[in-house]
Amino acid sequence: MTADDSFGRIDDDDYPAYTMGRAAEMLGTTQGFLRAIGEARLITPLRSAGGHRRYSRYQLRIAARARELVDQGTPIDAACRIVILEDQLEEAQRLNVEYRRAAESATPPAAA
Secondary structure (H helix, E strand, O other), rough: OHHHHHHOOOOOOOOOEEEEHHHHHHHHHOOOHHHHHOOOOOOOOOEOOOOEEEOOOOHHHHHHHHHHHHHHOHHHHHHHHHHHHHHHHHHHHHHHHHHHHHHHHHOOOOOO
C-alpha cells in the first residue's frame, strides 16, 4: 500500500486503524473490556497480518456507548444487547426516512 492509498482512508469510519492498546487508551478502559465486548459479539475487530486486533472508529463509538452503560451499572452482556438494539433502531429509522422520501417522490401531486 502506498502513502496515497492510506491517505484515502483517513475519513473511513470502517478502516481498522487502531490497535487494542490505543483503542483502550482512547476509551479510557482496559484491553480486557475490549475483549469482553468482543466475546459478547458487540464488535468483532479485524486482525492484522500478525494476528493483532485492530479497531475502526465506528467500533470505538460502539464500544464507548457500551462503556457508558457499564459505567452506569449495567451488566456488560446487557449493555452489549442494548447497544445492538440501539444500532438496529437507528438503521431502521434511517431506512424508514429513505422509503418515505422515495414514496413521496413517486406519488403524483393531487389534482386541485
